[in-house]
Amino acid sequence: MSPADAETRVTRDDHEVLRLWLRLLATTNLIEGRIRRRLQDRFTTTLPRFDLMSQLDRAPDGLKMGELSRRMMVTGGNVTGITDGLEAEGLVARIPDPEDRRVLRVRLTTAGRRAFRLMASEHEGWIVDLFAGLESEQRAMLSDLLGRLKLHIRAKED
Amino acid sequence: MSPADAETRVTRDDHEVLRLWLRLLATTNLIEGRIRRRLQDRFTTTLPRFDLMSQLDRAPDGLKMGELSRRMMVTGGNVTGITDGLEAEGLVARIPDPEDRRVLRVRLTTAGRRAFRLMASEHEGWIVDLFAGLESEQRAMLSDLLGRLKLHIRAKED
Numbered sequence: 001m002s003p004a005d006a007e008t009r010v011t012r013d014d015h016e017v018l019r020l021w022l023r024l025l026a027t028t029n030l031i032e033g034r035i036r037r038r039l040q041d042r043f044t045t046t047l048p049r050f051d052l053m054s055q056l057d058r059a060p061d062g063l064k065m066g067e068l069s070r071r072m073m074v075t076g077g078n079v080t081g082i083t084d085g086l087e088a089e090g091l092v093a094r095i096p097d098p099e100d101r102r103v104l105r106v107r108l109t110t111a112g113r114r115a116f117r118l119m120a121s122e123h124e125g126w127i128v129d130l131f132a133g134l135e136s137e138q139r140a141m142l143s144d145l146l147g148r149l150k151l152h153i154r155a156k157e158d
Numbered sequence: 159m160s161p162a163d164a165e166t167r168v169t170r171d172d173h174e175v176l177r178l179w180l181r182l183l184a185t186t187n188l189i190e191g192r193i194r195r196r197l198q199d200r201f202t203t204t205l206p207r208f209d210l211m212s213q214l215d216r217a218p219d220g221l222k223m224g225e226l227s228r229r230m231m232v233t234g235g236n237v238t239g240i241t242d243g244l245e246a247e248g249l250v251a252r253i254p255d256p257e258d259r260r261v262l263r264v265r266l267t268t269a270g271r272r273a274f275r276l277m278a279s280e281h282e283g284w285i286v287d288l289f290a291g292l293e294s295e296q297r298a299m300l301s302d303l304l305g306r307l308k309l310h311i312r313a314k315e316d
Binding site for chain 2: 015016017018019020021022023024025026027028029030031032034073075124127128129130131132133134138139141142143145146147148149150151152153154155156
């Protein structure tokens with residue numbers, strides 16, 4: 001193989017990887033956009049609000065604000081502002097940390113948990129529909145490939 | 159199979175799809191986060207700025223503001239504000255549309271194109287490194303699966 005061939009191939013490979021990244025980003029954006037619109041239409045709520053309640057649903061003892069911010073999966077929301085809004089609606093409460101009463105934890109109220117579970121159950125149905133273009137084996141393969149990719153990136157210190 | 163088994167399986171499948179979506183989102187966020195940090199460290203720039211210049215690089219005649227907004231791949235930036243900033247640095251220019259001189263198009267200046275190409279070439283290397291955890295065949299498979307998923311979602315009117 002001539003040096004020119006090797007160089008051409010490297011370049012083509014690079015572009016291919018770039019296209020793969022843009023496809024990954026576009027697919028995620030597409031799904032996220034659908035979910036944002038449905039949360040708005042069905043529950044007049046936003047994805048960052050849903051995401052925040054979802055993080056609290058998995059943390060029965062509540063979370064400190066810093067932990068909550070770190071766990072958020074979507075951008076575009078101010079965690080303090082969202083918490084204030086949800087608190088005003090009685091869906092979350094700020095409570096003193098039992099180990100250090102100067103620190104506040106945020107947790108779902110009973111009403112908040114009920115409201116979240118209702119949305120979450122419908123949300124899960126949307127996700128099932130959106131992913132219905134893949135067979136079960138294809139979904140397993142996609143999950144495996146994403147897992148490998150994530151593991152490789154996590155292992156690389158940045 | 160008893161009804162209870164079927165129900166249990168459906169529920170397990172649903173959760174599996176939800177986990178797949180969260181993994182897709184987390185992987186995209188992880189890569190996006192690495193790129194945001196490197197753009198900052200290496201070029202003191204942001205991903206929305208890079209994204210905007212990248213859209214203009216593919217549009218030699220420039221784009222109207224509305225088209226530019228629609229083509230953006232990342233959130234978190236105000237397109238007008240970014241354009242103002244890049245214009246002040248001489249990297250983009252607003253020029254009257256040849257077909258309707260009341261309409262402005264944004265395009266890269268020569269300096270802007272040079273600056274973008276320099277960043278883009280390094281950016282491509284980061285992407286190649288980040289995806290190096292997958293073999294060429296695995297990348298092709300991932301691309302194919304994402305393509306199917308996107309096609310299915312696009313075909314569903316929302």
